[in-house]
Amino acid sequence: MIEERFKSVLIWIGCVFIAVFCLTPFLYMIVISLSSSPDFLTKLGEIEFSFKNYYSVLTSKSLHFVDYLRNSIIISGVSAFFCIIIAGLAAYSITRLDLPGKMLILFFVLAVSMFPQISLVGYLFKFMSSLGWINTYFALIFPYIAWILPLSLWILVSYFAQIPKDLDKAALIDGCTRWQILLKVIFPVAAPGIFSVSLLSFIFAFNEFMFALMLTIDYRSRTIPVGIALFQGLHGEIPWGNIMAGSTIVVIPVVLLTIIFQRYIIQGLTRGSIKG
Amino acid sequence: MSYRTFSEAKQSYTFILPLIIFILAFILLPVVGTFINSFFRDISFLQRKFIMFGNYKQLFNDPGFYGAIRFTILFIVVSVTIEIILGLIFALILNETIPFRGFLRACVLLPWAIPSAISARLWELIYNYNYGLANFICIKSGISTGPINWLGSSVGAFFGLVIADVWKTTPFVTIILLAGLSAIPTELYLQAKVDGTNSLQRFYKITMPLLKPVLVVALLFRTIDALRIFDLIYVLTHGGPGGATTSLSLYAYKYYLAGDFGYGSAVSVILFVISFTLSIIYIKLARFGESGI
Numbered sequence: 001m002i003e004e005r006f007k008s009v010l011i012w013i014g015c016v017f018i019a020v021f022c023l024t025p026f027l028y029m030i031v032i033s034l035s036s037s038p039d040f041l042t043k044l045g046e047i048e049f050s051f052k053n054y055y056s057v058l059t060s061k062s063l064h065f066v067d068y069l070r071n072s073i074i075i076s077g078v079s080a081f082f083c084i085i086i087a088g089l090a091a092y093s094i095t096r097l098d099l100p101g102k103m104l105i106l107f108f109v110l111a112v113s114m115f116p117q118i119s120l121v122g123y124l125f126k127f128m129s130s131l132g133w134i135n136t137y138f139a140l141i142f143p144y145i146a147w148i149l150p151l152s153l154w155i156l157v158s159y160f161a162q163i164p165k166d167l168d169k170a171a172l173i174d175g176c177t178r179w180q181i182l183l184k185v186i187f188p189v190a191a192p193g194i195f196s197v198s199l200l201s202f203i204f205a206f207n208e209f210m211f212a213l214m215l216t217i218d219y220r221s222r223t224i225p226v227g228i229a230l231f232q233g234l235h236g237e238i239p240w241g242n243i244m245a246g247s248t249i250v251v252i253p254v255v256l257l258t259i260i261f262q263r264y265i266i267q268g269l270t271r272g273s274i275k276g
Numbered sequence: 277m278s279y280r281t282f283s284e285a286k287q288s289y290t291f292i293l294p295l296i297i298f299i300l301a302f303i304l305l306p307v308v309g310t311f312i313n314s315f316f317r318d319i320s321f322l323q324r325k326f327i328m329f330g331n332y333k334q335l336f337n338d339p340g341f342y343g344a345i346r347f348t349i350l351f352i353v354v355s356v357t358i359e360i361i362l363g364l365i366f367a368l369i370l371n372e373t374i375p376f377r378g379f380l381r382a383c384v385l386l387p388w389a390i391p392s393a394i395s396a397r398l399w400e401l402i403y404n405y406n407y408g409l410a411n412f413i414c415i416k417s418g419i420s421t422g423p424i425n426w427l428g429s430s431v432g433a434f435f436g437l438v439i440a441d442v443w444k445t446t447p448f449v450t451i452i453l454l455a456g457l458s459a460i461p462t463e464l465y466l467q468a469k470v471d472g473t474n475s476l477q478r479f480y481k482i483t484m485p486l487l488k489p490v491l492v493v494a495l496l497f498r499t500i501d502a503l504r505i506f507d508l509i510y511v512l513t514h515g516g517p518g519g520a521t522t523s524l525s526l527y528a529y530k531y532y533l534a535g536d537f538g539y540g541s542a543v544s545v546i547l548f549v550i551s552f553t554l555s556i557i558y559i560k561l562a563r564f565g566e567s568g569i
Contacts, residue, residue, distance in 0.1 A: 007475055014369040015380060022383040025443065028409050029398050039407035090295035097288035105292065107559060112303050114555040116504035118525040119548040122532050122540050123309035124302070146302035149295055178287055207391035209507040210525075214532070225393035229511045240401055247394045258389045259382040265389075266381070269448070270455035 026251070033248045038240035053245035064219035065246050068227035075137055075223060076205035079144035083152050083201045084194060086145065091156035092182050096168055106157065113150030117210045125214050139215040140223070144205045151204070152197045158271045159193030160186060196268035199261055203254070224250055307548065313541040320535035331542035341543065343519060344527040347434075351523065352502045355438045355445075360495055362442065363449025368483075370450065371457045388447035396511035399440040403427050403512075410436075430520035433513045437521060440508055445501070449494050456490030457483070489561075496558040503551050 032038050036048040057065045094102045124143055125134070133139040163186060171181045187194055212223045219227075228250070231243050258265060314332070317325045335341050370381060387395065402409045403426035414420040426432040460483065468478050506525040509515060515522035515530070522530075524547045531540030 003474055011369055011372050011374060014365065015374055015376070018366055018369065018380055019383055021443070022387055022447075024409075025395070025398055025402065026386065028402065032401065038401065038404075041407050041409065041412045086294045086298060089291040093288045093291035097291060098285075099288040099292060100285070105296075109295075109299065110559060111552070111555050112299055114500050114551060114558070115303065115307060116525060116544070116547050116551050118504065118506065118528045119310050119544040120303060120306035122528075122537050122544060123306035123313065125532070126537070127306065127309070142298075143302045146298040149298060153295065178291070203389060207393075209391070209393050209510070210529075213510070214529075225391040225507070228391075228397055229393040229507075231397075243397055244401070247398065250394060251390050254389050255386055258385050262378070262382045262385055265385060266451055266455075269451055 026255075029244050029251070030248055032240060033244035036241070038244075053241035054249070057242050057245045057249070063231070063242065063246075064222075064227065065242075065249075067219040068222055068224045069250070071137070071219075071221055072206055072224040075140050075144065075221075076202050078137070079141050079148065079205040080198055080201035082141075082145050083148045084198055087149055087152035087156050087197065088182065088187065088194070090149075090153055091160045092178075092186060094153075094157055095160040096165065097178070106154070109150045109153055117147075121210055121214045124211065128215055134215060135217040135221050137221055140208075140211060140221065143211050143215075144208060147208070147211070148201045148204050152201055155197050155200070155268050155271050156190070156193055159190045163189050192264060192267070196261075196264035199257065199264060200268045206254075310541045310544050310548070313537055314545045316538045318536070318538035318541070320537075327538075331539050334539065335542055335546070340519065340522070340527065344522050344524045344543075347521060348503065348505075348523045351434070351437065351441075351505065351521075352499055354434075355441045356495065356498045356502055358438065358442050359446050359449050359498055360491070362446045363453055363494070364491070366446065366450040367453035367457055368479075370454055384447045384450050386447075387444050392444055392507040393511050395444055396440065396508045399436070399443075400427070400512055403432075403436050427513055428517055430517055433517060433521045437509060437512060440512060441502070441505070444508070445498065449498060452494045452497070453487065453490060456487050460486050493558070493562045496554060496561065500551055500554050500558065503554070504547065 031040070033053055034049050034051070036050050036052060040047045057063060093099050094106065099105070120143070128134050128139045131138075167185055167189070168181055171185050176184070206223075207225060208223075209225045209229070212226045213229075216222045216226065228243060228246055231239065231246070315326060315328060315330075317327045317330065366384060370377065370384070374380070403411075405411065405423055405425060405428070408426070410426060411420075411423040414424055415422070424432055426436045464482050464486075465478055468482060473481070504525050505523050506529065509521055509523050509526050510529075513521045515526045524543060528540045528543035528547065531537075531543065
């Protein structure tokens with residue numbers, strides 16, 4: 001079968017291409033982060049490997065890398081946590097409690113998720129200024145929760161809808177309140193869904209850029225994406241080694257999470273954007 | 277549900293209330309605020325003044341605004357086209373039984389998962405004129421005789437952005453299309469094989485027609501997303517050189533940054549209206565209502 005053989009060769013080439021296409025920039029990043037100067041390509045053969053960049057990124061007080069990282073983790077973690085609770089309650093209400101106008105709410109939320117961020121950020125800036133929240137965690141946590149809710153709601157609704165309603169009835173007869181049902185029956189049964197929503201919410205909040213750029217001022221609340229985007233050396237030069245070392249430190253946990261939990265991420269993503 | 281009571285309905289409202297409050301307060305209210313603001317002259321340190329369509333009139337005579345529209349449309353057309361084609365090829369490959377399938381799927385997810393500000397910084401280094409990877413590859417492979425001025429020329433900056441965006445978002449398209457592909461029953465292909473068709477015929481007669489709805493959804497979703505592009509451009513080119521790569525979001529942002537909230541809001545409102553129209557089409561086409569929740 002010439003056709004079959006031809007096809008398998010094409011697929012094989014395709015696989016190599018996918019791996020090279022996706023991974024090359026990451027490998028480049030790691031190599032630069034480990035070399036003492038960013039121009040190693042022009043003088044191949046005399047590469048000098050060192051952990052100097054990692055050391056300075058993690059210890060230098062003036063770079064504030066550790067501050068940015070801490071801010072990012074706290075802000076994304078808190079946002080994702082509250083997002084799960086709020087979206088969980090709403091998804092429960094939509095799938096089980098016979099909420100009037102539930103389809104309307106779902107479509108409304110879906111439309112909201114496609115709003116361009118720029119159409120919020122000018123007003124948010126004024127709003128947060130008037131509250132005195134600029135450059136605090138609150139300035140980001142509240143908009144982040146609202147911003148991630150639509151995706152979380154859609155994914156959770158699709159998970160909750162699959163859980164048989166008899167479970168609720170049995171629990172109701174046993175004298176559970178709706179709260180108890182949600183926490184003790186639905187959440188455990190929908191654990192994979194809860195998990196993939198948590199992961200996606202965290203990634204979305206962690207990666208967000210425009211709100212963080214507009215609503216924070218310095219290391220006290222600035223997040224990693226903005227911090228790395230605005231990274232500058234003491235003398236105005238671009239400290240590529242430090243930037244790549246910082247990026248690698250941020251990217252490695254994300255990469256590990258993605259590889260380990262790819263099934264959940266893919267499930268969540270496909271449920272959130274196309275149904276059925 | 278037959279056991280619906282008054283307290284049940286009340287409870288259903290209490291459960292959905294936090295969601296509604298958050299979305300109203302932090303998304304809908306800001307959008308309405310932006311709409312209202314666009315009718316005001318609202319520049320820091322100046323008296324706020326209602327000027328009706330003043331900002332919009334200025335907008336329609338502003339070459340910078342038309343430049344931003346032109347760039348945004350061109351960027352969407354070029355990058356989304358490439359992303360859809362490449363995403364389809366990737367999805368077709370990953371849908372086959374191949375070795376290291378799990379590994380490759382994870383690979384595809386990686387560019388999507390990292391913050392775009394970080395990937396933009398990475399591409400900035402790749403496009404470095406003197407020692408970047410892009411010029412190294414272009415010169416060694418003979419594509420170009422000398423170094424290409426990626427970020428300093430308007431054509432270079434445009435394609436630099438397109439390549440970085442394709443790298444970052446093709447994964448998303450791949451995943452969506454992969455889900456569509458795996459929903460096509462394998463019996464169809466087996467039957468067609470028995471009937472003596474070749475791979476190409478099966479692709480055109482089975483895969484494409486059945487995948488078309490998912491393809492349209494992916495296309496619209498990517499268009500809406502590309503319309504609001506900001507992070508990548510902000511970091512990689514800052515809209516330059518000479519404003520050649522300023523997207524609508526970045527154009528509005530520059531006015532906000534300069535303290536001109538009225539004019540920035542007017543630009544945002546235009547972007548909002550375009551994107552909202554596309555979202556409505558998307559929701560209609562994706563036929564979410566049929567899922568039966």
